Amino acid sequence: MNQHLLYSLAAVLVLGLIGYAGGSGMPYLFGVIIPYAAMVLFFAGFAMRMLGWVKSPVPFRIPTTCGQQQSFSWIQHSKYDNPSNKRDVLVRMLLEIFLFRSLFRNTKNEIREGKVVYNLEIWLWLFGLIFHYSFLVVLVRHLRFFLEPIPALLKVVEMLDGILQIGLPGILLSGFLLLGAALFLFARRILIPQVRYISLTADYFPVLLIASIAGTGILMRYVAKVDIFTVKQMTMSLATFSPVVPEGIGGLFYAHFFLVCVLFAYFPFSKLMHSGGIFLSPTRNMANNSRAVRHINPWNPKLKFVTYADYEDEFREKMIEAGLPVEKKE
Amino acid sequence: MVDIPNADELIQIDRTPGKESWMDVPPDLSEGRFCYPAKPKTLEYLGLPNARVWSPSDEDWQLPPDWQKIVHEGFKERLDKYRSLKVFMDICVRCGACADKCHYYIGSGDPKNMPVLRAELLRSIYRNDFTMAGKILGRIAGARKLTPQVIKEWFSYFYQCTECRRCSVYCPYGIDTAEITMMARELLNLLGLNINWIKDPVANCSRTGNHLGIQPQNMVEIIDFFCDDIEEITGVRPNPTFNRKGAEVLFITPSGDAFADPGTYTYMGYLMLFEAIGLDYTISTYASEGGNFGLFTSSDMMKKINAKMYHEAERLGVKWILGGECGHMWRVINQYMDTMNGPTGPKMEIPKSPITGTVFKNAASTKMVHIAEFTADLIRNGKLNLKPGRNDHLKVTYHDSCNPARAMGMLDEPRYVLQNVCNNFYEMPENTIREQTFCCGSGSGLNTEEIMELRMRGGLPRANAVKHVHDKYGVNMLSCVCAIDRAVLPPLMDYWVPGVSVTGLHELVGNALVLDGEHERETNLRFEPLENAEGADE
DSSP: OOOEEEEEEHHHHHHHHHHHHHHHHHHHIIIIIHHHHHHHHHHHHHHHHHHHHHSSSSOOOOOOOOSSOOTTTTSSOTTTTTTTHHHHHHHHHHHHHHHOOHHHHHHHEEEETEEEEEEEEOHHHHHHHHHHHHEEEEEHHHGGGGGGOOHHHHHHHHHHHHHOOTTTTTHHHHHHHHHHHHOOOOOHHHHSSHHHHOHHHHHHHHHHHHHHHHHHHHIIIIIIIOHHHHHHHHHHHTTTTTOOOOTTTTHHHHHHHHHHHHHHHHHHGGGGGGHGGGOTTTTSSSSSSSTTTTOTTTTTTOOOOHHHHHHHHHHHHHHHHHTTTOOOOO | OOOOHHHHTTTTOOOOOOOOOGGOOOOOOOSSSSSOOHHHHHHHHOOOOOOOOTTSSSSOOOOOOHHHHHHHHHHHHHHHHOHHHHHHOOOOOOOOGGGGGGGGHHOOOOOOOOGGHHHHHHHHHHHHHHHHHHHHGGGGGGGOOOEEEEEEEEHHOOOOOOOOOOOHOOTTTTOHHHHHHHHHHHHHHHHHHHHHHHHHHHHHHHHSTTTTTHHHHHHHHHHHHHHHHHHHHHHHOOOOOOSSSSSSSSEOOTTHHHHTHHHHHHHHHHHHHHHTTOOEEOOOOSSSSOGGGGTTOOHHHHHHHHHHHHHHHHHOOSSHHHHHHHHHHHHHHIIIIIIOOSSTTTTOOOOOTTTTOBBGGGGTTTTTEEHHHHHHHHTTTTOOOEEEEGGGGOOOOEEHHHHHHTOOOOHHHHHHHHHHHHHHBBOOOOOGGGOOOOOOSSTTTTOOOOHHHHHHHHHHHHHHHHHHHHHHOOOOOEEEHHHHHHHHHHHHHHHTTTEEEEEHHHHHHHHOOOTTTTTOOSSTTTTBSSOOOTTTTT
């Protein structure tokens, strides 16, 4: 097993155990101090990273054009793959953020009998999409622990999530989809040799962390069945900044809760910041209109170049001989 | 020169990565695997540092004494200047979607040619120097120390990237390896690590106005020679002017088209087109280069070379500039020129075709129009008398050049022209055209002889798609709008798909175009006899 995978597995396991033990040993630390610290790190860290990126200017207009430019009225312009104004850039960005437009283009190829053959590769896109949307639904669902009364919209989300109406308590799809998609992403990382070759600890760790969060959550809901009222009492106390740590919440909850804290705290310092960075990617968030509208580079340097006068000075005689017009005869 | 294996051997490509970490695999810098370095004389002329005689196969590269500091500070400066670099260093999730999108990876199977890993070569140093996790955790955080071997690896792999941007089409965050390669090459340049095939053209371009070092009197002679040929073939002699003040349009095209076949035929096509429509234009011997190898060096060098275009347009008092067929030239014009060297002088106007009256609003600020746009508009408005039947012996396909495709989006204008100047046009498979087009394998200054094997490998996916239409439809002519393509696709075709020739778009235009008062043509622009050509389409 490679070291990056080993470190990540070990880290997630140890962190889970710390959370499990911490709940019974130091409930105030694990129930109050660490969660607050994690949230501070998350928001402050996220803002700091975004500001750090924004601080660097965008000197050139460098969209990757993925379709026909706007030119003549009689040539169909590919507005959203090659936007020429802000409105169409916005649509392009929405397609990227909500539908992973670029990744949808993905194919895979191999060389078979002297031919490069292209095959459909929809899985990364599909499981990526499932992963992100189920994560979103899980997050939204968890707002029920921090809000009272529970908003109607949240109840609609829960109803849709439990639409299968199987089991008791009813199966909520999002948790299982999240776990399944995380495991898919993990599996492809170790099974595809090229992806394994490029993978770092920073790749294995977050996906395993999220899978364990989903796993412990599922265990609590369907198997170990924590006392949900006590948990809500605690989470509401955190949400209203009057923390109390009730007795009798099991270690499994603390394992889950601590892993979530680790995720939040780790988030701004990891590749998970792609969630913020995607908004700032100059190849996607700019219009391809730099021939029509001048883009300004704030640090555009003044540079000395070989001017026509320099050129004529060097070649004047030859130019005159060749019958070319010159500025100065001597 | 190192011999290269034959095509059947070369296509046996193993993509299985090795067992050990990529960080421990040294780059292969044996003869044939690297471009020759720039000569000291050239670097001195350009005012670039650390001019010396050296070879990438040397053990000691004679780096400047404080080379680590130079790289660190150069890196920091660029992180502060380019949001693209900063964001691209941070947000890659290594999903691997880009991995098999690179033509060099497909052709070599070398894992460091996967765009993600190419970027990691730089990211690993970024993490070490600029992130806390990298400083503390080192390799666990994907960081590593900057050693001479890292520099060698950069030199090897950032000169195995043609800045074609294909990977960036598929990246969910739009991470553009071209941007990363450009930054890495700038850093290498700070240490005096550059290649002759880029630096010589840059020096030539500064001094003589064009990459090939053609002096003014020779430029006039060459074009005069084209006019002789056109007159012989058609009976009509075009009369181009040079450095003429007061012309309406300044025409700028890559000097490669003046220099070697088959680009020369494309140049003849331009001259014939201008003659046919009576365009009031002039050619500059000073701004006599459309291409810009500065793009492959540094943004400063790009700016200095590009500055000549507006400088000359202003001096001559032209209204707008018409640009010829070239790939990276159009990346510079579309995405950099106006920002770097604009706004244009007061005498320039929004380009308007004097023949059709069409206003090119999409070029309102740069005031520079692509000749494929210009010609498409002429054809659309019925201003050209064309006999596409003269190209009936050709079965034509079209190679989208990387930059017009992915840094501009000029996809359908050249196709419209093609469909009007020839009757047999076949598209290559959709995974290999338009925004998904494959590089010729020799772009970004890598069109040099000493790395021929690498070029054949890099060109494999393109050639393979040509082979597909060659086998299926009998395609025998590969058309393109790029001067580097015209120089490098012929050897690529000879290697992978013998029987396919290469042409510029305007060579086909020139052959189909009927000039006022021309005599019956017996040959095409290549002096090849036309069998049943005259009026074959009527």
